[in-house]
Amino acid sequence: MSDVQPETAGVQAQYAARVATDLETNRTEQERIGAEVAALQEQLQSLEKDHALLLSMQQALGSPSTPAAAAKKTSTRKKAVPAPRASANNSSAARTKKPTATKSKDKDKDQGKAAKSAPKAVAKKPSAPAAGPTLVELIDNHLGRQSEPRSAAEITSALAQDLPDRSIKTTVVRTTVEGLVAKGRAHRTKQGSSVFYTSVTPAEEPAAPQPETTSTS
Structure with missing residues (x-):
């Protein structure tokens, strides 16, 4: 037992x-x-x-x-549309x-x-x-400018700060960025119970200007 x-x-x-x-x-x-x-x-x-x-x-x-x-x-x-012709025998009706x-x-x-x-x-x-850029374009551009992974809440906060006139919800951002992951345009990593996203093709940084060389005589 x-x-x-x-x-x-x-x-x-x-x-x-x-x-x-x-x-x-x-x-x-x-x-x-x-x-x-x-x-x-x-x-x-x-x-x-x-x-x-x-x-x-x-x-x-x-x-x-x-x-x-x-x-x-x-x-x-x-x-x-032509008006109906009055018959010769009904001249009084034509006048009416x-x-x-x-x-x-x-x-x-x-x-x-x-x-x-x-x-x-x-x-x-x-x-x-x-009409402005779509939410997909905004999220894709934002991730491309980041050097570290970002969560859906962090992406939402950054977009809301850049676009105060536009109502952006975290749930919508999460769905949109998951769509980017499904299309292969973003990576999805999980740390504990948190999910973070990174761009597959980050934006290229502008090349630093080359210093000018002065010739000595």
Whole structure:
């Protein structure tokens, strides 16, 4: 009986260690997937901003696909439709329809004026600011300038200091730099429970100027 108890305790310890490992793996996966979702949301917001910028530029340039051009085409199409001819036996009905045709022409003229003035109004709007470098480019450049490994928190802190107007989260940075590791553009090392990253191709330092030599006579 005394031999069974130590054996049972050893099995329980093995299961407990395995459960603890599985819990840690599950928690790490949750953080990774959550970071990927945050990164995708940031990319979606960036695409939406680019979409709005492109639309404003398209309207300012007077592209045929703009709403103002579409309205102008509709107005032209309406003007091209000939008015129905009145029959000789219904001259009184033709006289009654003349005011309606005149009103229709006046309405088409107003629509044409509104369509012509629309691009001018759009052109006066201030253009949206140009999009800056992506987070991937920022992290890649930052790691390339470092001589020592950097953690995701250290990278986030440095980027936040350089770009105070841009909201950068550690989870998004971790996901992005892991993507660089997957592409072979960065190295990943682990020291204890901490993870550090280094660039595969560090930025080249400028060559030191050569001292000038003076010739002696």
